[in-house]
Amino acid sequence: MALPSTDTSRLDNTLAVIRTLRDQGPVARIDLGTLNGISSATVTSISAELIQQGLISERPPETPRPSGRGRPKTLIELNPNAACVVCIKLSINEIQLVVGDFSGQVRHSEHHAVPTLSLSADDLETLLEEKISAVCALLLKGFQRLAGICLAVQGVVSSQSGTIIWSPALSFRNASISTRLAERFHCSVLLENDANCIASVLAAKPAYADCPNLVVIMLGYGIGMSVLINGVPYLGANGSAAEFGHSKYQPDGALCACGRRGCIEAYASDYALYRAAADHLELPSGDSAHPSEQQMQALTQLALQGDPVAQGIYTEAGRALGVGIANVLALFNPDLVLITGSGVRGFDAMQAAIYSTLDEALVAELKGTTRIENCAWDRDMTCMGGIAMALNATDGETLLNSQTAREA
Amino acid sequence: MALPSTDTSRLDNTLAVIRTLRDQGPVARIDLGTLNGISSATVTSISAELIQQGLISERPPETPRPSGRGRPKTLIELNPNAACVVCIKLSINEIQLVVGDFSGQVRHSEHHAVPTLSLSADDLETLLEEKISAVCALLLKGFQRLAGICLAVQGVVSSQSGTIIWSPALSFRNASISTRLAERFHCSVLLENDANCIASVLAAKPAYADCPNLVVIMLGYGIGMSVLINGVPYLGANGSAAEFGHSKYQPDGALCACGRRGCIEAYASDYALYRAAADHLELPSGDSAHPSEQQMQALTQLALQGDPVAQGIYTEAGRALGVGIANVLALFNPDLVLITGSGVRGFDAMQAAIYSTLDEALVAELKGTTRIENCAWDRDMTCMGGIAMALNATDGETLLNSQTAREA
DNA sequence: GATATTTATTTTAGCACCTAAAGTAAATAA
DNA sequence: TTATTTACTTTAGGTGCTAAAATAAATATC
Numbered sequence: 010m011a012l013p014s015t016d017t018s019r020l021d022n023t024l025a026v027i028r029t030l031r032d033q034g035p036v037a038r039i040d041l042g043t044l045n046g047i048s049s050a051t052v053t054s055i056s057a058e059l060i061q062q063g064l065i066s067e068r069p070p071e072t073p074r075p076s077g078r079g080r081p082k083t084l085i086e087l088n089p090n091a092a093c094v095v096c097i098k099l100s101i102n103e104i105q106l107v108v109g110d111f112s113g114q115v116r117h118s119e120h121h122a123v124p125t126l127s128l129s130a131d132d133l134e135t136l137l138e139e140k141i142s143a144v145c146a147l148l149l150k151g152f153q154r155l156a157g158i159c160l161a162v163q164g165v166v167s168s169q170s171g172t173i174i175w176s177p178a179l180s181f182r183n184a185s186i187s188t189r190l191a192e193r194f195h196c197s198v199l200l201e202n203d204a205n206c207i208a209s210v211l212a213a214k215p216a217y218a219d220c221p222n223l224v225v226i227m228l229g230y231g232i233g234m235s236v237l238i239n240g241v242p243y244l245g246a247n248g249s250a251a252e253f254g255h256s257k258y259q260p261d262g263a264l265c266a267c268g269r270r271g272c273i274e275a276y277a278s279d280y281a282l283y284r285a286a287a288d289h290l291e292l293p294s295g296d297s298a299h300p301s302e303q304q305m306q307a308l309t310q311l312a313l314q315g316d317p318v319a320q321g322i323y324t325e326a327g328r329a330l331g332v333g334i335a336n337v338l339a340l341f342n343p344d345l346v347l348i349t350g351s352g353v354r355g356f357d358a359m360q361a362a363i364y365s366t367l368d369e370a371l372v373a374e375l376k377g378t379t380r381i382e383n384c385a386w387d388r389d390m391t392c393m394g395g396i397a398m399a400l401n402a403t404d405g406e407t408l409l410n411s412q413t414a415r416e417a
Numbered sequence: 418m419a420l421p422s423t424d425t426s427r428l429d430n431t432l433a434v435i436r437t438l439r440d441q442g443p444v445a446r447i448d449l450g451t452l453n454g455i456s457s458a459t460v461t462s463i464s465a466e467l468i469q470q471g472l473i474s475e476r477p478p479e480t481p482r483p484s485g486r487g488r489p490k491t492l493i494e495l496n497p498n499a500a501c502v503v504c505i506k507l508s509i510n511e512i513q514l515v516v517g518d519f520s521g522q523v524r525h526s527e528h529h530a531v532p533t534l535s536l537s538a539d540d541l542e543t544l545l546e547e548k549i550s551a552v553c554a555l556l557l558k559g560f561q562r563l564a565g566i567c568l569a570v571q572g573v574v575s576s577q578s579g580t581i582i583w584s585p586a587l588s589f590r591n592a593s594i595s596t597r598l599a600e601r602f603h604c605s606v607l608l609e610n611d612a613n614c615i616a617s618v619l620a621a622k623p624a625y626a627d628c629p630n631l632v633v634i635m636l637g638y639g640i641g642m643s644v645l646i647n648g649v650p651y652l653g654a655n656g657s658a659a660e661f662g663h664s665k666y667q668p669d670g671a672l673c674a675c676g677r678r679g680c681i682e683a684y685a686s687d688y689a690l691y692r693a694a695a696d697h698l699e700l701p702s703g704d705s706a707h708p709s710e711q712q713m714q715a716l717t718q719l720a721l722q723g724d725p726v727a728q729g730i731y732t733e734a735g736r737a738l739g740v741g742i743a744n745v746l747a748l749f750n751p752d753l754v755l756i757t758g759s760g761v762r763g764f765d766a767m768q769a770a771i772y773s774t775l776d777e778a779l780v781a782e783l784k785g786t787t788r789i790e791n792c793a794w795d796r797d798m799t800c801m802g803g804i805a806m807a808l809n810a811t812d813g814e815t816l817l818n819s820q821t822a823r824e825a
Numbered sequence: 826g827a828t829a830t831t832t833a834t835t836t837t838a839g840c841a842c843c844t845a846a847a848g849t850a851a852a853t854a855a
Numbered sequence: 856t857t858a859t860t861t862a863c864t865t866t867a868g869g870t871g872c873t874a875a876a877a878t879a880a881a882t883a884t885c
Contacts, residue, residue: 447863
């Protein structure tokens with residue numbers, strides 16, 4: 010008689026099982042129970058359902074049988090083909106498109122040079138539709154369905170409303186981009202800030218498992234940040250939280266790409282470093298407003314080799330970052346601040362200035378126990394994170410979908 | 418056979434009923450159902466239990482019967498004497514002690530002048546024990562039990578560990594203060610930052626109901642802040658989050674009470690304003706390092722009457738606040754920033770500088786839709802909030818307690 | 826090779842919730 | 856007095872969980 014159940018425990022437990030399998034690979038029922046704090050009887054019941062729905066399967070017993078007495082464990086694994094998700098990373102003049110399967114593995118990755126700055130919102134939607142259609146045609150037959158799409162965008166986005174508020178890769182603003190894709194592909198579309206994608210990859214690493222409050226600062230052409238509070242990205246009122254790059258170092262200071270003065274980004278981003286250096290140093294030619302990796306490496310080399318002008322530029326950048334991080338510690342007091350992004354190439358040249366500025370700025374009580382670390386940069390990380398977030402966001406739907414499919 | 422229940426819905430629903438009654442006063446069963454999304458059958462069952470436990474009671478029908486057909490509603494209300502909580506606010510040279518009943522009403526309030534800066538941690542504990550014992554002797558006979566104590570302290574506290582890390586009212590540091598009180602009074606002791614107490618009072622106001630992400634800045638002798646994320650205070654890794662006062666305005670700027678330079682507090686707090694003014698203006702005599710309300714009002718008057726030196730001081734304070742608020746907007750992007758505390762007396766003198774600095778610092782996309790408002794100051798608000806937080810924190814225990822009491 | 830032991834999974838029995846619907850209570854309107 | 860309306864309670868039934876018992880599938884022992 011009581012149909013509309015208010016108790017979500019079955020759904021919660023089922024999702025927990027799916028996520029455990031995704032994170033840990035094949036796991037036995039009894040271990041799924043202990044890992045998630047539920048009885049193995051419940052796991053039996055949940056896994057029976059999931060097998061029936063085709064979302065998981067029992068793995069055939071290993072040939073070299075594991076040692077030990079007793080009935081051997083029957084490992085359960087996700088069916089990788091149960092669904093797939095697509096993540097598209099939108100950067101300046103490039104898009105990357107990655108397909109991941111239900112188990113979280115990357116199955117396909119492609120890059121395209123695209124003049125992003127000259128696209129209209131409509132152009133962009135059309136382009137994305139084309140590219141996604143193409144990979145779907147190529148790959149979807151192996152999968153039961155496309156469960157979701159994640160758009161990882163640099164800049165300010167509102168994930169709730171699916172609006173790109175402002176991105177350095179695009180010349181238009183305030184465009185609602187996800188609805189059309191959602192309708193076209195009949196799946197949910199997740200709009201995410203690129204830093205949030207990276208932060209969720211990093212937060213999943215065992216080394217950072219004890220850091221529920223994690224701040225990730227991404228240095229690169231611009232400067233981005235993600236704040237994870239209890240492991241979930243903090244979004245703020247309209248998605249423009251965590252704009253570390255535009256917090257202030259010097260009121261009335263250097264000009265920033267945002268149009269204002271004194272932002273941290275105006276000192277420590279690639280374009281700011283190169284701008285400060287271009288007039289005084291001999292550097293590779295090229296668009297100095299959008300320096301290439303090669304140009305930036307040349308500049309970093311100079312600083313590390315002891316060139317006083319280059320050193321001075323990196324020291325000032327380090328000071329700006331130091332003040333910015335001091336403010337982040339005062340306001341967020343996270344467990345860990347991780348510095349990454351392509352700009353970490355210059356970390357060694359800024360390091361001393363960062364730490365000394367930080368020490369000058371904050372007393373020990375406020376600095377607290379926060380660790381500050383840097384972390385090697387991998388350009389594929391964004392899409393890895395996007396895939397993970399898209400899967401997480403769509404597990405509930407996938408479940409529902411396969412339930413109704415079985416019933417019919 | 419299934420004893421250790423994993424399903425917390427009964428407890429959740431019961432607590433929801435108690436909280437609704439506390440927030441809204443007497444409510445009928447049917448309305449408790451709609452307000453909390455549960456069926457009235459469940460409310461009947463929950464309220465029967467609570468009545469049996471003596472935590473609530475049916476209110477006798479109103480004599481001037483409310484108009485309308487049908488069976489009249491039977492209103493249920495909390496039994497105010499079911500429990501009480503004590504909140505102690507610790508400020509410089511003063512403590513305030515307030516007793517609240519189970520329904521959230523203040524039943525008693527007292528102030529004591531205490532030389533807080535010369536107390537040791539041990540002295541403080543002894544003093545608190547005495548004062549609490551005294552009010553208990555006076556009031557407790559009417560109550561079934563003392564459910565909890567809230568210590569509202571200015572400065573950096575770690576609520577999890579019950580440690581006062583640093584407070585301007587105290588000369589000792591890193592003292593664990595709650596254990597002894599908890600043992601002495603057999604109840605849980607909550608250690609809270611004073612700004613968090615005030616923020617939870619403000620967040621409960623209907624005017625701010627649509628602001629789940631709320632920042633409250635408290636101006637006064639020092640500068641405090643509280644950040645509510647989805648309505649709950651954000652604490653950070655070790656409780657020292659939201660130290661707005663020690664975020665930076667000018668690296669290498671004015672000296673702050675924390676020992677570092679350039680903090681916002683070093684420009685916009687009472688002591689900073691008075692320090693800047695004392696040498697140049699004729700002001701009431703007194704301890705200029707700890708200016709009194711009267712001294713501060715004199716200074717504010719001068720600025721509002723057009724004295725150029727006083728105006729300049731408030732303008733610079735407004736600039737510092739403007740930069741600080743810009744950083745808060747960039748990093749937290751809250752729905753609302755509320756400025757309060759005794760220092761709002763000077764808000765009119767700083768206002769123009771705050772807003773112009775903010776506009777210069779942030780582009781519209783980053784400023785987003787955040788409202789910035791000021792709000793009249795009431796010195797009793799801290800304890801009101803402490804009472805509310807202590808009740809909320811102890812409802813579960815109170816429930817358990819009265820259950821076991823009935824069973825025996 | 827038969828039996829004991831160990832460990833994993835499934836089945837069984839029962840409890841603690843909740844809800845919809847039916848039943849009851851207590852008022853006003855006709 | 857009866858009908859109507861609204862509030863509350865009781866009943867009946869469903870979901871979902873767990874502990875314990877039963878079963879399954881190995882290895883160890885004699």
